[in-house]
Ligand code: SF4
């Protein structure tokens with residue numbers, strides 16, 4: 001998928017695939033698992049054994065929404081370390097084949113007349129968890145400058161939004177208009193990859209502008225879209241997610257939002273692209289919470305021992321250790337690598353070749369950042385703009401020394417955000433306390449042993 | 458969740474396939490024509506120097522790494538490259554012990570002391586050369602006119618830059634620029650094979666092994682500054698073309714100054730670095746006691762690399778975090794100032 005010809009003068013380019021693969025709907029599996037980031041069982045309104053309906057909000061009052069995507073009963077509730085090494089609350093539900101929809105989620109009456117606030121409340125209630133990662137703070141809603149609806153996919157190995165655009169061209173126009181009204185964004189952009197220009201010309205988007213984007217990774221990433229579609233850089237901060245008033249929504253989520261406004265039903269299904277080293281790309285539509293193993297079974301591909309099972313693409317995604325890993329609303333693709341395809345990072349030192357700097361889409365000095373992070377000098381990373389890294393993975397992709405650059409960068413970011421939450425090194429310093437008695441400037445810490453020694457006591 | 462026997466690692470999960478070894482081996486490949494030309498003119502003597510130089514460079518690296526109990530990395534080819542580069546800027550008649558000493562100093566002091574490949578602020582080959590040059594007893598071996606007097610090569614056996622220094626531009630009038638370009642000039646084993654170095658260098662640029670910025674700005678730097686000197690005084694200084702075609706400029710522009718570790722990584726830094734290398738070369742040629750200034754110019758500019766790397770657009774920074782003050786610390790600081 002990478003262009004690496006004899007000529008190496010230009011950095012390698014990763015193209016998004018320009019193929020069409022019909023979407024195949026998979027049946028609802030016997031068991032599904034819903035994940036909720038950083039929550040505990042006390043945030044749930046249901047317990048083991050409770051009967052739930054499709055679309056029912058499982059969260060305790062005001063803590064949600066956390067929507068069930070099937071009808072059935074809760075089997076198990078536990079916490080679980082996700083593949084992205086974050087803590088999740090996992091709710092396992094035995095699913096019936098038939099859906100009973102929760103009646104408490106009504107459709108918005110008279111869509112064309114409804115007030116933006118009503119629409120927004122309805123979208124929020126439907127629990128767009130994927131959107132939440134972009135608009136983590138609901139207070140951002142009233143002040144959106146630009147809304148970008150993206151037909152591009154997040155990873156070169158994923159063709160989800162492209163395919164949905166091909167299949168549902170007729171719904172795009174209405175969706176764009178409705179979402180523009182819901183978000184009250186002053187600008188609305190439909191970002192389409194160049195290769196779909198023919199289809200895009202058939203869509204009349206009214207107030208929205210159509211931006212043609214070269215189908216080259218990482219142009220489909222939200223941050224890069226925001227930057228290139230003239231809306232300015234989305235900048236991450238530690239606590240509020242994104243500072244900046246641009247919202248990027250993938251086409252699939254945009255259509256799901258619109259259908260939830262029309263029918264009252266939340267997003268229940270997710271389309272994912274399946275790929276392996278050989279064979280074509282395949283698109284499957286599954287119930288959210290389906291274990292990834294179901295997709296593997298349908299594609300009749302079994303991950304080999306020591307191979308890799310990757311969710312969300314080879315550039316930004318994460319490797320799973322189990323085929324019970326559920327598909328979530330943000331899962332875009334499933335990729336299986338043979339053991340021989342697995343790439344191993346190495347503990348080599350940087351040769352200062354500058355390839356990472358040349359390819360970084362936000363122009364960071366990755367060679368320096370990598371080394372600073374390697375030796376734990378995180379505060380210097382901040383001055384070099386480490387927060388602007390979009391974790392596209394390109395630096396690690398080109399590094400001839402095979403350094404785990406993205407890992408270094410995320411580690412530094414994590415270190416910085418931990419520092420932001422607690423004063424740097426307080427814990428260790430309190431335990432050691434060697435500096436206290438000898439410090440000529442100020443006594444840093446007042447501890448028990450200190451008090452005993454002091455002449456005043 | 459039932460764990461399968463799968464590999465788990467951070468993103469990205471694929472790689473473009475570039476390797477450090479390919480960089481070194483491509484450079485070796487690009488230097489083969491220039492080296493072959495040296496063998497053609499100077500025969501076995503040149504072969505002897507090249508073999509000794511590459512061998513001792515690799516041996517030096519392996520020796521110091523095994524003493525320091527580090528993994529032995531001579532297979533990455535970087536030591537072989539610096540050994541070969543050093544050989545190519547030496548005259549064929551140089552005694553072998555000099556080559557060995559220069560390589561050991563270059564590799565041990567110039568590279569491994571700083572932490573090995575990627576951490577060396579100076580190009581090890583240049584360090585080795587400089588050691589010979591500034592040691593009074595050995596400097597004579599680098600005088601090409603003396604060193605190569607006994608060879609039968611079919612071209613003028615005078616070092617063009619030395620002639621220029623001694624006799625001014627009238628003295629070099631009988632050197633045809635075409636001969637210089639085709640490598641028919643006295644010089645190092647490979648550094649005088651201008652056309653082959655140019656082709657090898659272009660190959661590296663096209664393959665993406667070296668970036669175009671440094672060679673281009675190096676040559677521009679030589680041309681511009683030499684042009685200024687030449688326009689000022691045509692009798693003592695050579696023309697820009699002569700300056701580019703004579704001496705070490707071509708090997709310097711494409712091979713000596715482009716060493717990854719000792720050159721800048723950002724585009725503007727590279728352009729300034731290359732230009733200054735070229736400019737410094739001409740200044741040294743014109744005003745110093747040395748006929749050629751490429752090596753010292755590169756070494757000098759190597760020292761400026763950390764500074765040049767700061768030429769970079771500032772990143773937009775997120776709003777400053779509200780400072781977290783440890784409560785106890787502020788209290789005792791107040792107490793202190795109060796008492
Ligand atoms: S992952 Fe690497 S290339 Fe991508 S934005 Fe971050 S530093 Fe730049």
Ligand code: SF4
Nearest residue numbers: 350351353354356399
């Ligand atoms: S690509 Fe790798 S080796 Fe090259 S400068 Fe970046 S980190 Fe260093």
